[in-house]
Amino acid sequence: MLRSHTCGQLRKEHIGTEVTLCGWVESKRDHGGAVFIDLRDRYGLTQVVIGPPEANAALITEAGRVSAESVILIRGKVANRLEGKTNAKLATGDIEVRSEHFEVLNPCATPPFTPGQSDLPGEDLRLKYRFLDLRRPAMLRAMVLRSKIVKTMRDYFAEHDFIDVETPILGRSTPEGARDYLVPSRVHAGKFYALPQSPQLYKQILMVAGFDRYVQVAKCFRDEDLRADRQPEFTQLDLEMSFVDHEDIIGLIDGLVARSAKEVLGKEVKLPLPRLTWDEAMRRFGHDAPDLRFGMEIVDCTSVAAKTEFRVFRGTADAGNFVRGINVKDAATKYSRRQIDELTEYVKHDFGAKGLAWFRVEDDGTLWSPISKNLEPEHLAEFKTLMAGEPGDMLMFLADSWEVTCKGLAGLRKRLANELGLIDPEVLNCSWVTEFPMFEKDEETGRWNAMHHPFTAPLKSDLAMLTESPEKCRAQAYDLVINGSEAGGGTIRIHDAATQSKVFDLLGIDEATAEDRFGFLLNALKFGAPPHGGIALGIDRWVMLFAGLDNIREVIAFPKTQKAADMMTEAPGRVDTDQLTELHLRSAKVVK
Amino acid sequence: MLRSHTCGQLRKEHIGTEVTLCGWVESKRDHGGAVFIDLRDRYGLTQVVIGPPEANAALITEAGRVSAESVILIRGKVANRLEGKTNAKLATGDIEVRSEHFEVLNPCATPPFTPGQSDLPGEDLRLKYRFLDLRRPAMLRAMVLRSKIVKTMRDYFAEHDFIDVETPILGRSTPEGARDYLVPSRVHAGKFYALPQSPQLYKQILMVAGFDRYVQVAKCFRDEDLRADRQPEFTQLDLEMSFVDHEDIIGLIDGLVARSAKEVLGKEVKLPLPRLTWDEAMRRFGHDAPDLRFGMEIVDCTSVAAKTEFRVFRGTADAGNFVRGINVKDAATKYSRRQIDELTEYVKHDFGAKGLAWFRVEDDGTLWSPISKNLEPEHLAEFKTLMAGEPGDMLMFLADSWEVTCKGLAGLRKRLANELGLIDPEVLNCSWVTEFPMFEKDEETGRWNAMHHPFTAPLKSDLAMLTESPEKCRAQAYDLVINGSEAGGGTIRIHDAATQSKVFDLLGIDEATAEDRFGFLLNALKFGAPPHGGIALGIDRWVMLFAGLDNIREVIAFPKTQKAADMMTEAPGRVDTDQLTELHLRSAKVVK
Incomplete structure (x- = not known):
């Protein structure tokens, strides 16, 4: 040296x-x-x-x-x-x-910014000069943390007898719904590889091959319009096990969470992690990845609303919809009328709510609101009791469809908790949501979609409902939630051809389509497939949550922008016409 | 469970x-x-x-x-x-x-073959039914071995303070000579990502960013016409260090070799690993990745040949070419005239040699050959002495250019060692070849090509020769050789702009081309780049050599065929015209 x-x-x-x-x-x-x-x-x-x-x-x-x-x-x-x-x-x-x-x-030329400066320039400039940006101690810390988390995971799974297997990047189109990145083949004119959206099919094949326990830190790709926390390429800790049920997977990941928190952050996590069913999560928090670092649970007050003469409440109840609310503790004096108007705009604009009803619990224990005059005192008292309202609390209600009350109140919960500083940034809160529905209806087409993917097994107890009442049928599916973000999800897979067939029928995937898209998996399932299941953990998300950051690009060494571009290398770039000709392609557009 | x-x-x-x-x-x-x-x-x-x-x-x-x-x-x-x-x-x-x-x-349908059967079907059928093939104990063993080797490597580098950093798969064209796999962009019409041939540029950027020690098990891609031991996607253990010279890298990898051999195979490897300069490797073995598990070294007999009247030998020496030979110990009676004719065909056909001269060392110590009558006894004796010939030995010579004698004798060495069973399959022989030439001349175009890549630093002692005598200029480059296969290679990089410029000039890479292809690296080098270097180890090759196998497809779970196809998933496959339209592409060929 x-x-x-x-x-x-x-x-x-x-x-x-x-x-x-x-x-x-x-x-x-x-x-x-x-x-x-x-x-x-x-x-x-x-x-x-x-x-x-x-x-x-x-x-x-x-x-x-x-x-x-x-x-x-x-x-x-x-x-x-x-x-x-x-x-x-x-x-x-x-x-x-x-x-x-x-x-x-x-020597160093005059840099556009220095890693030590406190007033950082905009993200675009930092991405262009990523080699300077990565010199910042915060970036280095995040990348070291990432390296440690992944190492801890690998150690853990190696100790648990998992085989680390690499699956191909040049693969076939996968059936997971998002758009594939395609790679034209030079040798096979007119044909294309697809970059994997996940190693799903390959890991199931490995179970059919008897590998018993597979793990991989896998690059996955989705050509989607990017949200703030999505990247065209992302990294999953992907695993699969044979002869297991969901308890085995959950127990295994419980251990991983505790181990990672301890080794990487020095934090103790109590096991087993708490679990909610999907149903309970939607009832209490309006969200399938609820943030359990604070309370403010949703309470259903439809039964009281139905008794009132207040048109909005009564009408909602009569239409079979819901009046649900949250108790924002000690917030009665913290929100001005104007701020409440902003919250009302927020639930209208972001979640399609029709409005926001609110009440202050006064010092004398009564509820006050612009609409309180429309309600009988005994109904107001019932609302207060149901909501466990105490002097100084603010009660907020949505009167709407189940979905809108879920989304709107979940949004409010999150926003208010942030605004009121209810979240301790030092807390790492991990939990499970289980028993997801198998299917969700596409309201436009009326068709059933798989909530996870078409290989997800139903709960044994719900198997009989598969064809008659698909909406009631629950899946052997489980999501890991960290601090209100989905940090992983998995399912037990269908391992028999008959059940798989029924699910394809329901999803409107006919035999020819199934054969074309994942014929090789269906074929493999005929040759002695063990019961199996697995999970995929979002590494980028884990690192972001462990690091206490809220921008996924801060935990990726060379991220893409929201337009899927690399500011530093200027990828994607132009290529020669010769290269396209070799690939049997013509570009339909000329680049300026 | x-x-x-x-x-x-x-x-x-x-x-x-x-x-x-x-x-x-x-x-x-x-x-x-x-x-x-x-x-x-x-x-x-x-x-x-x-x-x-x-x-x-x-x-x-x-x-x-x-x-x-x-x-x-x-x-x-x-x-x-x-x-x-x-x-x-x-x-x-x-x-x-x-x-x-x-x-x-x-249940299992009637399988086309069973994992237990001794007479395996052809590779195509095994690849199609990979889930059955992977059930074979030999395949499982190879995949478990792979998992262990990679884990051992990761542990080793974590202990040595390396940061595991993921670099992008969706990148820009790299300048390493092979054809890139391209990925059309949907968002940026007419532009393309390229899959990385190696993380070379990114890892250098990480050094500029001050990461000091980077490691990654990286997927790399080359769209080449495939040889038996090449795959379109392959895996490298890729690393880079700052403030080092080649001794640091070699010492580090020495430790890795010993650790892997010990932990994975239970074998002791003596350190430091032996080193040959490139020059010595070519002189003694005719190859830059010599197999040191057996002797049969090449001996230069041109000085004796020059003294003879035998036209072939004398003419070769006079033309400035070489007469070089190998002593095949105890083989005098093991090769019939017909078998020697086959060897002659082999060196002619595979290496362009003009012929093969051979001598048996008779019991009385004299050399016999169809051509011995053309040579004086004292010259024959000199040949014997130089070659250390003993009764029963077979001496074989090529009289040709330096290149042809190297290639031909290296080929003969390998073939004869296999045929004569000189190689102990239990031995793991690891060594280094160092001081590679910086450049090799493209004989057709007369242009200089970088032997490694255009960022390779010259030996400090040779820096002065860079412009006047590029052919003499040696690189700070080192290859790891295991059992006669290149198992890894690396270089110390150029970290200053002036030297980089000179090398680009020599390689005929003008400023605009350099800027277009790796402008971002050249830019980064201006902002405080530390001296740095690294190495990449071929994981597939390592596993193959550690497992004692000779087919790279046996150490990859889902390999491609030599036509870059996946027999199981039938990738690459057709895609809808809609998908192409979205990607601003038209296919120039219609697939039947």
């Missing part, structure tokens, strides 16, 4: 030692004929002094000229810092290196 | 225990009213008996009907096998399970 020590390594016990350090010039100060440089590398920061008597005038002049973020090598002796100049915040803050030799290994 | 134990777990101490096993029917025998099943899973084989008194007649009949490779579940008590019926070769050979319950979890 060119260096003898890293920039994070030297302590008092090294005083007097001759060392060689390499690193980046974080900052530079000129003090009475000596140059002070904070030298940075991945491991830390060390103060270097280039001054007399160790350094001669030429060296001091050269050091004075070095630009920030240049890479230098220095050699010198470790020395005590002057009294009053020690820095307790820095691991190396007791010492400095008095440099006898100073060498610029590579 | 559906099972209480695996099929490889039960021993004498379990006798009397009630167990539930799941697995595949490896084989079935009917013996006097009882059915004996060898039940298989990933962990082993257990003998199950379905017979009286534990099983009733209906159960026995059902068991008698189960087809091979069906998945079953049985419950029963572990019992001693009858005297004389134990099987010492089987870990579970002392016991059997006497089954009270028998259940077919999934």
